[in-house]
Amino acid sequence: MESVFEIIAEPNRRAILTLLVSSEQSVGEIERQLRMTQPTVSKHLRVLREAGFVESTVDAQRRLYRLKPGPFQEVDAWLAQFRRFWSAHVDALERHLDRMDRMDQDRENESTPTKRKTTKEKTTRPKPRA
Amino acid sequence: MESVFEIIAEPNRRAILTLLVSSEQSVGEIERQLRMTQPTVSKHLRVLREAGFVESTVDAQRRLYRLKPGPFQEVDAWLAQFRRFWSAHVDALERHLDRMDRMDQDRENESTPTKRKTTKEKTTRPKPRA
């Protein structure tokens, strides 16, 4: 669990992060809104905190969690190397966005990936390793 | 393995994607450059293809793989909701936003998300229903 990508691979963690976009929340509030058990919320928050995605402050017996920008930038930086590439394909992209515009803001997102049949072209290339 | 985030959580798969940024590559070329065994490369490519990250064409006995833009855009779309936490930081990002994200370009205006906040409010939580 070293990389930020593994952190955001978990649907419940993404749901927590999305929830925190609006404002900081206590563990109990997260638990209620996302219908997760309290230990599950706490454990995910611990992972998110250690990865730098969130930070917390104490309010009586509660802990208020809010977002921190660092790791998001890291993801964005990785994504940057592909941006030039997909910007050139905006047209073909429109069709693609059509079928995946539904974001997964809560867990249990099930979606069948489109089985793209590969374009078959017989190039009759010269022998492999003469 | 439903979401694009789980796909890119794997380091070897990210390495393959990065390798394909420069140009399309055959399985053998990927295998040599990344020092992975051939079945491992094939299996990761299968996952990437089914998720729409890459596509392949046949060239004699070889398969040439290249990137496809869709899923990257999906990651980018998810990331968009967090952009206000580091608004105007990466130049490449700004270039990107300037081109296609002009609809909510007027974000920012929120105070910088520095951890300086210290939301210390002693609300003296009245509590439990007796």
Added chain:
DNA sequence: CTTAAATATACCTTGACACGTATATGCTCA
């Protein structure tokens, strides 16, 4: 000090997935 609430942690079980080895499939050329 005792009780109740909010949150964190420990332990256990389970399932997913990444890898390696071996093998199958497909393609080209002699």
Added chain:
DNA sequence: TGAGCATATACGTGTCAAGGTATATTTAAG
């Protein structure tokens, strides 16, 4: 047709992370 190369798949194995239940810790209030 057979040999050889490139790629895909099958199967067995080990690791690791996520969830559940139970319990510990901290804090407020009476």
